[in-house]
Each structure stands twice: as structure tokens, then as C-alpha cells.
Amino acid sequence: MGMLRGFGVDIGGSGIKGGLVDLEAGALDGERLRIDTPQPSTPDSVADVVAKIVEKFDWKGPIGVTLPCVVKRGVAHTAANVDHGWIGTDAAGLFAERLGRAPEDILVLNDADAAGIAEMRFGSGVDRDGLVVLLTFGTGIGSALFLDGKLVPNTEFGHLEVDGHDAEKRAAASVKEDKGLTWAEWAPRVSRYVSVLENLIWPDLVIAGGGVSKKAEKWLPLLDVRTEVVAAALKNDAGIVGAAVAAARQSAH
CATH class of the missing domain: 3.30.420.40 (ATPase, nucleotide binding domain)
Structure with missing residues (x-):
């Protein structure tokens, strides 16, 4: 055994x-x-x-x-x-x-x-085909992109320019902390960021990871985006x- x-x-x-x-x-x-x-x-x-x-x-x-x-x-x-x-x-x-x-x-x-590989194999991405993107919200925003379960490595989608700013400088979890934003104040920043990403790559699923995924029920329902967004399962x-x-x-x- x-x-x-x-x-x-x-x-x-x-x-x-x-x-x-x-x-x-x-x-x-x-x-x-x-x-x-x-x-x-x-x-x-x-x-x-x-x-x-x-x-x-x-x-x-x-x-x-x-x-x-x-x-x-x-x-x-x-x-x-x-x-x-x-x-x-x-x-x-x-x-x-x-x-x-x-x-x-x-x-x-x-x-x-690495986090994305774990989510696709054991977590919220299991059996999900098409284009799946994991976004980790922390000090910055990390990203992992999968096409039919296969990793497209080293995407840096946290650094997309959104309304003239580096996306992670507006929508990372650290920004919520530093500015003392409520979930309701922070969520529109995430929506705006995800909307820009959606219009570029049209994903089929977004998996939200990072420490804030533990509080998913507080902010995922507040998002106003096209794509299905689910919380990461494996946490830290x-x-x-x-x-x-x-x-x-x-x-x-």
C-alpha cells in the first residue's frame, strides 16, 4: 500500500x-x-x-x-x-x-x-474544459491559464492596464487592506478588472484564489461580470x- x-x-x-x-x-x-x-x-x-x-x-x-x-x-x-x-x-x-x-x-x-495545477487536478477546475483562468488575489494578482486542462505558463494578467493603472495596483487584496475598503467597495474594482480580462481572452471559467477566497461568500456575489466565477478549493x-x-x-x- x-x-x-x-x-x-x-x-x-x-x-x-x-x-x-x-x-x-x-x-x-x-x-x-x-x-x-x-x-x-x-x-x-x-x-x-x-x-x-x-x-x-x-x-x-x-x-x-x-x-x-x-x-x-x-x-x-x-x-x-x-x-x-x-x-x-x-x-x-x-x-x-x-x-x-x-x-x-x-x-x-x-x-x-502551481496553484492552478492543483485547482485543475483536485479543486474547482476538475473536469472543466475550455479556457479556465485562476486569479490569485493577494499582495498583487497572479494568474494561471489553462486550455482544456493544459497549462499555458507564465501569464502575467495581474499587470494588465486597467483605466490607466496596473490592474493589481487597483484590485489586489492588499489594496482593500491598505485603503480600508469594505467588500462592497472593493468588489467593483475586481469586476472592472475581470471585465477587461474577459474582453481580451473570453474565459469559460474564472477561479478566484488567494487569501480572500476563504471569504468568497462576501464578495463573489457582488461581482458584475459575464463569466462564471468560483472560489478556489485548496486555499493556502x-x-x-x-x-x-x-x-x-x-x-x-
């Missing part, structure tokens, strides 16, 4: 969390470990924390790692809420070296893409789960 297990690490601006994942249930297998993101969050200092987490679980298999960055072939090309030293860094190579692993045992991907563990799934998939090929 060997459970299919994987391992995921989710790197954010404030915390780095990792844990074992039950790949059949799409859930954490036991407790996750969270360590504050070092400041400054340079590649080397973050790699040290990732190594500490992996060693704590004594995990020897493939590892998926998320970054709040555009990631192509293991290299970070942007840096949101992490040190700008990540830009141009071969993250997959760095982690492989730091963990003493073969490069093919490490998969590095964008954090929203989606990044870890999706990273583990993606890494297991890569190593199986």
Missing part, C-alpha cells in the same frame, strides 16, 4: 513553506513546515531555507518549487515580492546544487501556475500541492 507521494515548496515574499504531498488525494500528507522568508530574500539565502525544509522531511524524491516569478526552463525572469537578484538566476540549477540533486529532480515554476496549500504534482509529472517522463 505505497501511497504516491511528492514534495512541494512554496516561496513567497513573507514565508517559505513546504511539505509532503499525497499525490492521489491532492492534499498535504502531515504537517507543513513554514519558515519566514529571509530578508533580503536573495537566491542564496532562500536556497538555504529550502534546503532546511527538505532536510527536515528527509525527502529523497523529486521536488517542485514555486517562485513569485516568471520562470522559463528553470530560470527566473521577473521578481515580485522577492529580491531582484532572482532575475536571470538559474533557480533550478541553484536548488539542485544546494540540495545535491540531479537537475531533472527539481522543477521550478511560477507560484500562480495549492502552491505546495501543485508544485509536487508538476515535479512528479516531470520525473515520470
Whole structure:
């Protein structure tokens, strides 16, 4: 009765969390470990924390790692809420070296893409064909795009220009906090943003993720948009789960 297990690490601006994942249930297998993101969050200092987490679980298999960055072939090309030293860094190579692993045992991907993979496999995107977009509302807005269940990686829809502004500067969850907006005041900003996105890509489903997805009943009913919008199901563990799934998939090929 060997459970299919994987391992995921989710790197954010404030915390780095990792844990074992039950790949059949799409859930954490036991407790996750969270360590504050070092400041400054340079590649080397973050790699040290990732190594500490992996060693704590004594995990020897493939590892998926998320970054709040555009990631192509293991290299970070942007840096949101992490040190700008990540830009141009071969993250997959760095982690492989730091963990003493073969490069093919490490998969590095964008954090929203990882969350999206988990939602499509185990959450609100299960059995949904067509064009599905996951939007994570947090400090900024992250996005993950799927066509018939297949990821189109590294979309940066949080940075669409909406009414002359970077969308996430108007509609991220952090804006609601910073400006002390009620749900009723914040929801029209989200509606306006989603409307612009709808007119560009005409999605069949929008999955709303990020911390505010826990309070979905407070704001989803207030949205005035064309597309069906549903709350993400996996909440804060989606990044870890999706990273583990993606890494297991890569190593199986």
C-alpha cells in the first residue's frame, strides 16, 4: 500500500513553506513546515531555507518549487515580492546544487501556475474544459491559464492596464487592506478588472484564489461580470500541492 507521494515548496515574499504531498488525494500528507522568508530574500539565502525544509522531511524524491516569478526552463525572469537578484538566476540549477540533486529532480515554476495545477487536478477546475483562468488575489494578482486542462505558463494578467493603472495596483487584496475598503467597495474594482480580462481572452471559467477566497461568500456575489466565477478549493496549500504534482509529472517522463 505505497501511497504516491511528492514534495512541494512554496516561496513567497513573507514565508517559505513546504511539505509532503499525497499525490492521489491532492492534499498535504502531515504537517507543513513554514519558515519566514529571509530578508533580503536573495537566491542564496532562500536556497538555504529550502534546503532546511527538505532536510527536515528527509525527502529523497523529486521536488517542485514555486517562485513569485516568471520562470522559463528553470530560470527566473521577473521578481515580485522577492529580491531582484532572482532575475536571470538559474533557480533550478541553484536548488539542485544546494540540495545535491540531479537537475531533472527539481522543477521550478511560477507560484500562480502551481496553484492552478492543483485547482485543475483536485479543486474547482476538475473536469472543466475550455479556457479556465485562476486569479490569485493577494499582495498583487497572479494568474494561471489553462486550455482544456493544459497549462499555458507564465501569464502575467495581474499587470494588465486597467483605466490607466496596473490592474493589481487597483484590485489586489492588499489594496482593500491598505485603503480600508469594505467588500462592497472593493468588489467593483475586481469586476472592472475581470471585465477587461474577459474582453481580451473570453474565459469559460474564472477561479478566484488567494487569501480572500476563504471569504468568497462576501464578495463573489457582488461581482458584475459575464463569466462564471468560483472560489478556489485548496486555499493556502495549492502552491505546495501543485508544485509536487508538476515535479512528479516531470520525473515520470
